[in-house]
Amino acid sequence: MYSILSRYLPGRVAGTLTAFWYVFLALLVLYYAFLPSGQFRYAHW
Amino acid sequence: MSTLTATRWADVVQTVARFSEPARQNAAFLDLGNRRITYRQLTERIAQLAGVFARLGLQEGDRVVVSVEDEVETAFIFWAMLRYGLTAILLDPEVKPDRARAIIRTAEPVAFIADEAFLQRQQIDAKQYKVLPVRLEEAPKGQLFRKLLGRTQSSAGASQTYPALLAQEKPAPLPTAISPDTVAYVLFTSGTTSDTKGVQITHRNLFSHLQTLTNVYGFDADTRLMNILLLYHADGIIQGPILAGYNAAVCIRPLRFDLSNIGALLDAIYKYRVTHLIAVPAMLALIQRFSDGYEDSFRTPDFRFIISVSSHLEEALWGAFAVRFGVRLVNVYGLTETVAGGLFCGPGDESYRIGTVGKPVDMEARIVNEFDEELGDETEGELLLRGENVMLAYLNNPTATAEVLMPDGWLRSGDIAMRSTDGYYRITGRKKNIIVSGGVNIHPEEITEVLNTHPAVAEAVSFGVADEVFGEKLISCVVFKEGTTATEVELTSYCRERLEEKKVPTVIHSLDELPKGLSGKVQLKVVQERLATHVAQATANGPDFRTLVREAATHAFKVPMEQLRPESNSRSMAGWDSMAHLDFIVRLEKALGTEFSTAEIMVMNSLQTAEDVARKKLATR
Amino acid sequence: MLVLHTIVFFSLLLLVPAAWLLPERWQISAISLLTAAFLLYVAPISALMLLLTAAASYWVFKSAWLRPAGAVLLAIGQAVAVWMVFKSEWPTHAGWWTQVGVPLGLSYYTFRQIHYAIERYKQTLPHHTWADYLRYLFFLPTMLVGPINRFPDFLRDVRRRRWDAALVSVGLERVLYGYVKVVVLGNALFTNHLGHLLTALEPQHPALATYLGILRFAGNAYVQFAGYSDIAIGLSLLLGFRTGENFAAPFLAPNLNDFWKRYHISLSQWCRDYVFSPLLSLTRRPMLAIAASMLVLGLWHEWSGRYLVWGALQGLGILFWHQYQKFAEKRPNVVPVLPVWLGVFLTLHFYCFSCVIIREPSWQAVAHTFYRLLS
Known part of the structure; x- marks a missing residue:
């Protein structure tokens, strides 16, 4: 993410945005992580 | 037309002072993979060795023979001697006793720092010379546990060994200045015993050139230079621990080059964050051939370019290698007599043209005809060089010096070159009779001289023929005395006892006579033509796999046919090293008219498997 | 899901520190030993099966009385036989095996072992030891959900791996993206939200609901599996191994x-x-x-x-x-x-x-x- 952003934005801004992006994703994952739907098993692993 | 800029360079006193700057203390000087030497250790060792030098009463400019197998100690000793102003006579520990004796006779040293084995072999008298024997303690077992428990290696009973002895030494003050005209080191180039040539390089030569190399390559303290060439060759030591030290950078030597660890070598580029690799063309040719699946090796965030040194880089290999690995190969043209370089092809685009040797840096170059008259562009002639890095003279050999060094400072390179109108130099031939095989200079006379001393040999001649991998390989022809004879294997082992491994001829042919011209000189062209027809006849036979394999093996490994067993393998046979292995494969390929794949070649590590693979190969054709 | 969480936490807490903080020569062995310990704890039968098949596929080539062709057939044969027995769920049907279904990671390591056997037969493998082979098979990040990485690549990474902050950062990012694919896209979006939507849609537009359901199944399988692969690749990167990509759009x-x-x-x-x-x-x-x-x-x-x-x-x-x-x-x-x-x-x-x-x-x-x- 950072490598993409830093192409268009100054390093600091890109770094901050990247950090926010990661935090956002992490929160999203945490929010949904406890849904009772993890039935997926690809080829019986 | 020539680039000559007055460069400022740091002398040895300034350079060594940099080692003990706080930032360098824990920085690595050498990285051997399993062992890391810091600049602090280097500084300490320089001080300790100064104590030894003082105790031995050595003075600036004294010549001291150095012949130590251990690489770390060699690097330590070399730096310490530079700092103390002593002249190092670098003598390969593998050099044969006869040659060593000749070199010592010419060099007239006052002291020896050498392995005990060397001192015994050469019968160095401790009364006649000042001697510092080097006997390293054997690596004790269970080192890991010691490391984990935080114990150092100094254990009881080791006090007699070299590093422990040094620790007891009283450090002596270092000289405050070293004259730039003091000879820093002497390297003996190949030559006959009656005509040994020791290249004397002064501090000015060395350090001004280290600055040139630093500028050209763009080195600084963050450089991570990998150089695994042997330290007793100029390119190994000078463009290795010495150039790294000049920049307070690290020199990486995690392994020895071998056909079986090309993968490991390429992986080391990433593992050790190498920025520059110093290599000889023979090495590059082997990498090019045995690196399927390793094409990404030089595309690391750190790597910048490969530096090809010491012999001619074939244009085809150069281009193919650069494309395959997506890497720039910088070619350095130079002689032992010019420290290392002189003309550089790359790294910048303005001096980079594949197939040329680029342009001179901090040197003047000119091309002259046989009357030493300067020639214009696009005309072939001998290449002359002049600059601060040109040697002082050959040690105690004014005749040889006068042949190459002109009074006004120009050095005859012995190479035929041509300059393009836009300033690129191209080497087109060679004036001097020298063979460059795998990056090692060989004077064919030296081999001929040895063969001539064999009781059965009436006369001999040696010359080089083109070789895909090694650039050139050495061939000798002998004529036997009436009523006597000797096998090739006998002659080879005779050579092996008297010559370094790389100077042993790949093939020795016996002829009825050596064709001579009117002047009495052997006509090499005629000899070569005769040999070509000879070889063609020999390969006309049908494939008897066992015999073909044994024939290839007996020639490649220089072992008598009757000693070969199917189970003979790379570990059980002395002559079976990686170079001989390839020679063996190529011979076999020629004999069978086929080409083996990488996988097949790697598998052929015994005569039996070679035979099996060859049989299978031809069966599936 | 639970196994995935466990693997990720186990890797971050134990594997990654072990892979970098121990002396270099012990790092890889530590990864394998921890993997074995993990397996023993989670599913002892799986650990045993992996060890047995690994031993069989390696030592068969050391046998003095087998020709290489025989050895390769035996090595493949044993791997395929074990795989077929479990994948056909025959032990469950036969009644002597009730609780555990298929040993963990069986599909992946069966194919790894066959790859090894054939390459060994072709004599293309670099020099290696029994321990190297075990390390290859007992490598937690790729053990349960692939990718089916290759032995020479693994060996090469063992040799060249070094601490690389950039690689670790990419690895962490990769794990996060993988989690987003599995948890957010796969579970929440495709499985739940889209599921509810389709249930609501079904009475009025059965054909459309069926069509979307078909796309949903394939889409879900893809994001889930790609997510698992991302996590596996990311965890490998955290340990200094560059496992090849498994999906490319x-x-x-x-x-x-x-x-x-x-x-x-x-x-x-x-x-x-x-x-x-x-x-x-x-x-x-x-x-x-x-x-x-x-x-x-x-x-x-x-x-x-x-x-x-x-x-x-x-x-x-x-x-x-x-x-x-x-x-x-x-x-x-x-x-x-x-x-x-x-x-x-x-x-x-x-x-x-x-x-x-x-x-x-x-x-x-x-x-x-x-x-x-x-x-």
Whole structure:
């Protein structure tokens, strides 16, 4: 993410945005992580 | 037309002072993979060795023979001697006793720092010379546990060994200045015993050139230079621990080059964050051939370019290698007599043209005809060089010096070159009779001289023929005395006892006579033509796999046919090293008219498997 | 899900520190030992099976009285036999095995062992030891959900790995993205939200709901599996290993042949190297080789009739595409060259529709689904 952003934005801004992006994703994952739907098993692993 | 800029360079006193700057203390000087030497250790060792030098009463400019197998100690000793102003006579520990004796006779040293084995072999008298024997303690077992428990290696009973002895030494003050005209080191180039040539390089030569190399390559303290060439060759030591030290950078030597660890070598580029690799063309040719699946090796965030040194880089290999690995190969043209370089092809685009040797840096170059008259562009002639890095003279050999060094400072390179109108130099031939095989200079006379001393040999001649991998390989022809004879294997082992491994001829042919011209000189062209027809006849036979394999093996490994067993393998046979292995494969390929794949070649590590693979190969054709 | 969380936490808390903080020569062994400990704790039978098959596939080549051809057949044979026994769920049916289904990671390490056996037979492997082989197989990040990484690549990474902050950062990012794919896209979006939506849609628009359901199944399978692969690749990176990619935007593939070069890459490459190529060189019949490798690819998922048919369909699709290509080259005026978007559309739909077969529990249900689609 950072490598993409830093192409268009100054390093600091890109770094901050990247950090926010990661935090956002992490929160999203945490929010949904406890849904009772993890039935997926690809080829019986 | 020539680039000559007055460069400022740091002398040895300034350079060594940099080692003990706080930032360098824990920085690595050498990285051997399993062992890391810091600049602090280097500084300490320089001080300790100064104590030894003082105790031995050595003075600036004294010549001291150095012949130590251990690489770390060699690097330590070399730096310490530079700092103390002593002249190092670098003598390969593998050099044969006869040659060593000749070199010592010419060099007239006052002291020896050498392995005990060397001192015994050469019968160095401790009364006649000042001697510092080097006997390293054997690596004790269970080192890991010691490391984990935080114990150092100094254990009881080791006090007699070299590093422990040094620790007891009283450090002596270092000289405050070293004259730039003091000879820093002497390297003996190949030559006959009656005509040994020791290249004397002064501090000015060395350090001004280290600055040139630093500028050209763009080195600084963050450089991570990998150089695994042997330290007793100029390119190994000078463009290795010495150039790294000049920049307070690290020199990486995690392994020895071998056909079986090309993968490991390429992986080391990433593992050790190498920025520059110093290599000889023979090495590059082997990498090019045995690196399927390793094409990404030089595309690391750190790597910048490969530096090809010491012999001619074939244009085809150069281009193919650069494309395959997506890497720039910088070619350095130079002689032992010019420290290392002189003309550089790359790294910048303005001096980079594949197939040329680029342009001179901090040197003047000119091309002259046989009357030493300067020639214009696009005309072939001998290449002359002049600059601060040109040697002082050959040690105690004014005749040889006068042949190459002109009074006004120009050095005859012995190479035929041509300059393009836009300033690129191209080497087109060679004036001097020298063979460059795998990056090692060989004077064919030296081999001929040895063969001539064999009781059965009436006369001999040696010359080089083109070789895909090694650039050139050495061939000798002998004529036997009436009523006597000797096998090739006998002659080879005779050579092996008297010559370094790389100077042993790949093939020795016996002829009825050596064709001579009117002047009495052997006509090499005629000899070569005769040999070509000879070889063609020999390969006309049908494939008897066992015999073909044994024939290839007996020639490649220089072992008598009757000693070969199917189970003979790379570990059980002395002559079976990686170079001989390839020679063996190529011979076999020629004999069978086929080409083996990488996988097949790697598998052929015994005569039996070679035979099996060859049989299978031809069966599936 | 729980196993995934456990693996990730176990890796971050124990594997990664062990992989970098211990002395270098112990790092790799520590990874394998921790993996073995993890397996022993989670599923002792799985650990035992992996060790037994690993031993068999390695030591058979050391046997003095076996020729190489015999050894390779035995090594492959034992791996396939174990795999078939468990994948056919025969032990469960036979009644002497009730609790545990298939040993963890069986499909992946069976194929790793076959890869090893064949390469060993071909003598292409670099010098290695029994411990190296065990380290390759007992490598937690890729053990349970692939990719089916190759032994020489693994060995190479063992040799060249070093602490690299950039690599670790990429690895962490990769794990996070993987989690987003699995948890947010797969579980929350495809499974739950889309599920509710389709349930609500079904009464009024049964055909549309069925169609979307078909796309949903394939889409879910893709994001979930790609997510797991991301996590596996990310965890490998955290340990200093660069495991190859397993997916490359497969749903943008313009034809089925290309699709299978972008979907579950490590498996399709395995089939190419160990089914397609040998058969091709043996028979010189490309069609036969393609058909066989797609059958194996199908059966790898499950030893059952529906996967056999599913695999055969993929094979037929590729064969059809090849024939079409050939024909189009011969008669450029007669056969139109498809625009790329149409190729992508057709490929996607062919794949999604073929997946109906593996989604439904019975052939009647498959037929019913297609029937509803047309209603």
